[in-house]
Amino acid sequence: MIKLSPEDREFLKSAFELAEEKRFVANEIIVEHDTICSDIFYIKSGFTRNYYLSDKGTDVTIWFSGKETITTLGKSFYRQEKSLYGLQALDETTLYTINYEQFESLRNNSIFSSELLQKSLWETCLYLSDRTIDFQTLTAKERYDKMLLTYPDIFRKAQLSHIATYLGITQQSLSRIRAQK
Numbered sequence: 001m002i003k004l005s006p007e008d009r010e011f012l013k014s015a016f017e018l019a020e021e022k023r024f025v026a027n028e029i030i031v032e033h034d035t036i037c038s039d040i041f042y043i044k045s046g047f048t049r050n051y052y053l054s055d056k057g058t059d060v061t062i063w064f065s066g067k068e069t070i071t072t073l074g075k076s077f078y079r080q081e082k083s084l085y086g087l088q089a090l091d092e093t094t095l096y097t098i099n100y101e102q103f104e105s106l107r108n109n110s111i112f113s114s115e116l117l118q119k120s121l122w123e124t125c126l127y128l129s130d131r132t133i134d135f136q137t138l139t140a141k142e143r144y145d146k147m148l149l150t151y152p153d154i155f156r157k158a159q160l161s162h163i164a165t166y167l168g169i170t171q172q173s174l175s176r177i178r179a180q181k
Contacts, residue, residue: 019096024089033086037073039097044068046093047157049166052085061166064090064151064158070120090157140169144177 024030024046031037033053041048048071050063062085065071076083080100098106107114134143144167147154154163164174 019098019102022095022097024093024095026089026091028089028093029086030089030093030095031073031076031083031087033084034082035076036080037076037083037087038080039099040070040072040077040103041087041095041097042068042070044094044096046095047090048093049088049090049158049162050085051088051162051165059161059165061158061162064154064166066151066157074124090159090162135168140167140173141177141180143167144174 019042021044022030030041030048031039033051043065045067047067048065049061050065050071050073051059051061054060063071071087073083073085073087075081076085077100107117134146138146147163147167151157158166160171160174164171167174169177
């Protein structure tokens with residue numbers, strides 16, 4: 001999850017409150033994989049995941065996002081091209097959406113929004129860098145413990161299969177780790 005200051009959250013709320021509000025039920029697909037993601041989303045309430053389908057057809061979770069955060073399918077949104085990834089609501093979720101043209105206008109007409117975008121991009125890069133290092137240096141148990149610090153109520157929001165793929169382990173391994181607690 002991207003860390004936003006209280007000021008950043010207030011700016012985003014005001015910017016996105018002018019946007020369209022959309023509601024999704026649990027497990028509803030927000031953006032289908034293999035489509036162009038034309039929106040960026042501010043999560044008013046709920047919980048989402050970014051995922052992809054592997055060559056074997058396995059559903060793999062790569063990212064979770066919760067209340068008062070921004071989410072999108074970055075490469076697809078930025079380049080306006082089809083995405084390998086999809087976006088799914090994991091529980092009842094309310095989003096404010098801004099389309100690509102609205103986003104570009106906001107970015108080009110506000111110094112604060114440009115700075116916030118830059119900050120968000122850096123936070124995303126740092127998060128992904130840490131996640132890569134975690135996969136190379138931490139045990140599955142250590143990744144599990146770190147995930148619980150970031151998403152303490154994840155087991156109420158996500159399916160075990162989503163959590164296991166996010167951690168890069170099987171559901172059986174996840175069950176063994178949980179049993180050790």
